Amino acid sequence: MTGPSRPTAARENIARQAAGGQATAGQATAGQAAGHRAAPGQISVPQIPAGPPLARAGVDRAALRRGDPQWLAEAWSRSRVLVVDPKGRAFCAAADSATPELVFSSAEAAPAGERFFLGQDQAGVPYFAVVSESPTPPHAGARLVSLREVGAELNDRDAGLLTTAASLVNWHARHRFSPMTGEATTPADGGWIRVDSAGQHLFPRTDPAVIMLIHDGVAGPAGQCLLARNATWRHRPGGRRFFSILAGFVEPGESAEAAVVREVYEEVGVPVSGLRYQASQAWPYPGSLMLGFTGVGDPAQPLRLEPTEIAEARWFTRAEVAALLPERPDPTGAPYGEAPAGSPLALPGPASIAHYLIHGWVAELEQS
Numbered sequence: 199m200t201g202p203s204r205p206t207a208a209r210e211n212i213a214r215q216a217a218g219g220q221a222t223a224g225q226a227t228a229g230q231a232a233g234h235r236a237a238p239g240q241i242s243v244p245q246i247p248a249g250p251p252l253a254r255a256g257v258d259r260a261a262l263r264r265g266d267p268q269w270l271a272e273a274w275s276r277s278r279v280l281v282v283d284p285k286g287r288a289f290c291a292a293a294d295s296a297t298p299e300l301v302f303s304s305a306e307a308a309p310a311g312e313r314f315f316l317g318q319d320q321a322g323v324p325y326f327a328v329v330s331e332s333p334t335p336p337h338a339g340a341r342l343v344s345l346r347e348v349g350a351e352l353n354d355r356d357a358g359l360l361t362t363a364a365s366l367v368n369w370h371a372r373h374r375f376s377p378m379t380g381e382a383t384t385p386a387d388g389g390w391i392r393v394d395s396a397g398q399h400l401f402p403r404t405d406p407a408v409i410m411l412i413h414d415g416v417a418g419p420a421g422q423c424l425l426a427r428n429a430t431w432r433h434r435p436g437g438r439r440f441f442s443i444l445a446g447f448v449e450p451g452e453s454a455e456a457a458v459v460r461e462v463y464e465e466v467g468v469p470v471s472g473l474r475y476q477a478s479q480a481w482p483y484p485g486s487l488m489l490g491f492t493g494v495g496d497p498a499q500p501l502r503l504e505p506t507e508i509a510e511a512r513w514f515t516r517a518e519v520a521a522l523l524p525e526r527p528d529p530t531g532a533p534y535g536e537a538p539a540g541s542p543l544a545l546p547g548p549a550s551i552a553h554y555l556i557h558g559w560v561a562e563l564e565q566s
Contacts, residue, residue: 250479250490250551252345256355257317257325259362264388270315273324278302280316280327281309284371286364286482287342289335298348300356301336309333314366315388316359327363327389329370345482349549365482366390369402372484376400403485408457409445410491411555412470419517422497423559425545426466426511439510440544442552445488454489466511467502468495476558479551488551492559520560524548 263269280302282288289301302325309330316325335341345364349357366389376383376394383392383400392400413423425441446461448454455473462470472494481488497513522545546552 250477250488250554251350251549252357252361252481252551253477253479254354255358256353257319257358259317260315260324261390263318264315264390270388273315273318274305274313274326277305277324277326279305279308280325280359280363281330281333282327282360282363282367283330283333283342284367285344286360286367287344288360288363289333289340290343290348291340297353298343298351300352300360301340303336312370312385313389314363314370314385315390316362319355325359327359327366329367346547346549350547350553361480361482365404365480365485366402368482368484373400404480404487405485406448406454407445407481407486407488408448408454408461408491409443409488409551409555410458410462410470410493411443411559412462412468412493412495413559414497414513415472415494417562419515419520421516421562422513423516423519423556424466424468424495424497424511425514425519427509429505429507429509431509438542438544440546441510441514442546442550443555445552447486448489454491458491458493462493462495465504465508468499470495476555477551479554481551490551490555492555516560516562519545519556523556523560524553 263273280288280300290298291301305326308326308328311329311331314327314329316327318324333342345360349360352360370385370389370392373383373392375381376398377400378398379394379396381394381396383394385391386393386399390402394400411423414421416422424444426444427439427441431440444462444465446457446465448457449460452460454475458473459470462468470493474492476490476492478487478489480486501511503509503511522541522543524545524547545556
């Protein structure tokens, strides 16, 4: 992944997103729709998830209410409050089960801290997030969890609320001071702007990034896709190497489609054609919108790796990928998924859009 206009730390965050550190309760959870393992000797053919796991929502953002301080004060008194720490983590009631749920508190029981209005549900119940430096577990068994750990298994409402809360936490933490004047800023409009002493408004920003599954266009188990290991990624415990699809920031003055072609050629030397936009999801580490694409490349084209970005890359068959694709996040909370026992490789975890794109490509076995 390249992008000289971005700082290294930001580029590494997108590398982590490609690793999966990111398919859709209301109806069924993404974990329930994730598919199944095949019997020995067979290829697993998972169902295609309805959409990326962090693209879901179950509340109305009610943006028109944000500028009404009287309404916000009244709504706070009857709200459900999601307590988050400075890393954007929240308490989960059943983090180790197949259906984890976020834990909410009442306004009276919520700790002091910056408040962010997240929206209201169909019953008119408002939701807020409160940032606490040292949140106290609400009950025995509750623990702090990140989107990487539970994002794919939360219901629609909880997935949307935690994604929004984590995004706002990270944006506010990076905009304590005005980039124009250097003056301190304070939150306003329910946490959706920051204001300096002159009344200058800062609005939350989202950085577009592309993430792309490049394949050979061949149907069936022998079809291939290109996976790579970023130079900044470490081996996971047990010596396993983890691979993902390519990703990178959209540069100033560039379209998303042009960024896909440029990034793939810069990183591995493969020309790309047949681009297709698939889906998007937020990745609040610290504040990106991942735009998912597929495209066609030629496995006969020699790979030319950009060594500061890519440590290893190769083409994998659909059968190989199907055997490696994780159904659950890594139990340690790492960005990659839980690899099959004995596997030397790991692929992105189910909360990632990388997993969603790979999952959809593998599921094309049903159509071949």
